[in-house]
Amino acid sequence: MEGVGLHSGGLITLTVRPSREGIVFVRDGERIPASPENVVDTRLNTAIGRGGVTISTVEHLMSALYGLGITDCEVEVSGAEIPAMDGSALPFYKMLLQAGPQDVPGEAPEICIDRTVAVEDGASWIKACPGPFSITYEIDFSARAVGRQQYCYDGTDYGGRIAPARTFGMLKDVEMMHAAGLARGGSLQNAVVVDDERVLNPEGLRFPDEFIRHKVLDLLGDLWLIGAPPVGAIRAYRASHRLHVALAHELISLYRPRDRRPLR
Numbered sequence: 001m002e003g004v005g006l007h008s009g010g011l012i013t014l015t016v017r018p019s020r021e022g023i024v025f026v027r028d029g030e031r032i033p034a035s036p037e038n039v040v041d042t043r044l045n046t047a048i049g050r051g052g053v054t055i056s057t058v059e060h061l062m063s064a065l066y067g068l069g070i071t072d073c074e075v076e077v078s079g080a081e082i083p084a085m086d087g088s089a090l091p092f093y094k095m096l097l098q099a100g101p102q103d104v105p106g107e108a109p110e111i112c113i114d115r116t117v118a119v120e121d122g123a124s125w126i127k128a129c130p131g132p133f134s135i136t137y138e139i140d141f142s143a144r145a146v147g148r149q150q151y152c153y154d155g156t157d158y159g160g161r162i163a164p165a166r167t168f169g170m171l172k173d174v175e176m177m178h179a180a181g182l183a184r185g186g187s188l189q190n191a192v193v194v195d196d197e198r199v200l201n202p203e204g205l206r207f208p209d210e211f212i213r214h215k216v217l218d219l220l221g222d223l224w225l226i227g228a229p230p231v232g233a234i235r236a237y238r239a240s241h242r243l244h245v246a247l248a249h250e251l252i253s254l255y256r257p258r259d260r261r262p263l264r
C-alpha cells in the first residue's frame with residue numbers, strides 16, 4: 001500500500017510479507033520486533049524503535065493484525081511512520097484479508113488473565129480481570145460532539161464494528177500542531193476533526209459513537225504488541241497509548257514465563 005504519513009506528510013510505501021518470526025517491522029534494514037519493550041514513544045501515537053531507527057503510528061495496522069489474528073508477518077515501510085490511510089484500520093484490514101492469511105502449524109499463543117492487573121495515571125486507568133474476553137472502554141471529553149461515550153466489545157465482527165472507526169482530534173490541537181510543523185499530513189481525509197459540538201468532516205461520522213470505537217481499536221492494536229490475545233475482562237477509563245502500553249508491559253512481565261508459549 002502507499003499513503004501519506006500523518007507526521008511527515010510524505011508518501012510512504014508499506015509492504016507486508018509472510019514470516020514465521022512474530023510480527024517484525026523493517027525500515028532501512030533495521031528489524032524491530034513488535035513488542036512492548038520496543039515502544040519508544042506513546043504521545044499521540046505508538047512508535048517503536050531500535051538502533052536509532054523508529055517507526056511511528058503502528059497502532060492501527062497492529063489493530064488490523066489483531067482483528068485477523070495474524071501473529072506472524074514482516075512489515076516494511078519506506079519512511080518513519082505507517083501511512084495514515086483514512087485514519088482507521090479498515091484499509092489495512094481489507095488489504096490483509098484480500099492477501100489471504102494462512103494458518104501455520106502450531107497453536108496460537110494467548111494470555112489467560114488469572115488475577116486483576118491494573119495500571120493508572122491520575123484519573124485514567126485500565127483494569128484487566130479474569131473472565132471471558134471483553135473490552136469496555138469509556139471516554140469523557142469536554143467537546144460536546146464527543147462527550148461521554150462507552151463501548152463494550154466482545155471480540156466479534158472486528159471488521160464491521162471496530163476497523164472502520166477513524167482517529168479523531170480537536171480543531172484547536174490540530175491548528176496548534178500545524179503551527180508547530182507537526183501532523184503535516186493530517187487532514188479531514190485521515191481524521192475526524194471536532195470543534196466542540198461540530199464535526200468538521202463533511203461526510204459526518206461512520207458511527208454515532210465512532211470516537212469510543214476508535215479507542216477500542218487503539219487499545220486492541222497496542223495490546224497486540226504482546227503477540228498474544230489477552231483473555232480477560234478489560235475495562236479502560238479515559239486511557240491513552242501510554243496506559244495501553246503500560247498494561248501490555250504488565251501483562252508480558254506477569255505472563256511471559258508461565259503462560260506465553262513461544263510463537264514458533
Ligand SMILES: [Zn+2]
Binds near residue numbers: 059060167214218
Ligand atoms: Zn488511533
